Amino acid sequence: MRTRVFTRSKKVLLSIAALGAAASIAGLGTFATFTSSTSASHTISSGTLSLTAPASRLGTGASTIAAGDTMQRMLDLSYSGSISFGSATLTTSATTSSGLDSDAIDGLRIAIDKCSQAWTESGPPYTYTCGGSASSVLASRALIGSNIALSNLSLTAGSTDHLRVTVSLPSSAGNSLQNQSSTVSYTFTGVQRAGTDQ
Numbered sequence: 001m002r003t004r005v006f007t008r009s010k011k012v013l014l015s016i017a018a019l020g021a022a023a024s025i026a027g028l029g030t031f032a033t034f035t036s037s038t039s040a041s042h043t044i045s046s047g048t049l050s051l052t053a054p055a056s057r058l059g060t061g062a063s064t065i066a067a068g069d070t071m072q073r074m075l076d077l078s079y080s081g082s083i084s085f086g087s088a089t090l091t092t093s094a095t096t097s098s099g100l101d102s103d104a105i106d107g108l109r110i111a112i113d114k115c116s117q118a119w120t121e122s123g124p125p126y127t128y129t130c131g132g133s134a135s136s137v138l139a140s141r142a143l144i145g146s147n148i149a150l151s152n153l154s155l156t157a158g159s160t161d162h163l164r165v166t167v168s169l170p171s172s173a174g175n176s177l178q179n180q181s182s183t184v185s186y187t188f189t190g191v192q193r194a195g196t197d198q
Helices: 008-027
Strands: 051-056 070-079 085-096 109-115 120-122 127-129 134-142 145-149 160-168 183-192
Touching: 051 183, 070 127, 134 145, 134 160
Parallel strands: none
Antiparallel strands: 051 070, 070 160, 085 145, 085 183, 109 134, 109 160, 120 127
8 A cells, every 4th residue: 555745845835826826816817906976966847837828718607598609708728837848639518418518519519719819708698709800720620529639739847828719509400309407518638848958
């Protein structure tokens, strides 16, 4: 049987080699680098979209109307938020219904015009004249409808559109529309402008 004998010099060399291997393994995860950093911050806040009617006579009804009659009512649409609108629509519905609103041919019709300044009111019965320039917002159509597109509105934050709503009963309305009553609700809805760079 052979016995290995390690000399002192061999033992020292083996110890140095083992230490060198351990040091190289430990050094794999630790090395020196230069670093530098900077930072910045800013505040981002959202705006508001607000559609109001600070002045309106739409709540004023009419009675004893006859075929061929018209009813004019003013309405100011105010874009009082900080975000401009991109479009606006009108939805009309009858909370109390009759042939006046359900007859799409001879029943009530609606048209909306805009004045560049506040309408001049006379009456009652109410009529309105425009001292500035007038444009059509909605051409004459059946009174009841959903999401009816409106045109020629300013829609700009901080501005107001002066509107005249005209509801009429066509002269073609027949006897079946006598002694009828409808209650009509008007809802104006605005959608924000398209997204943009800020």
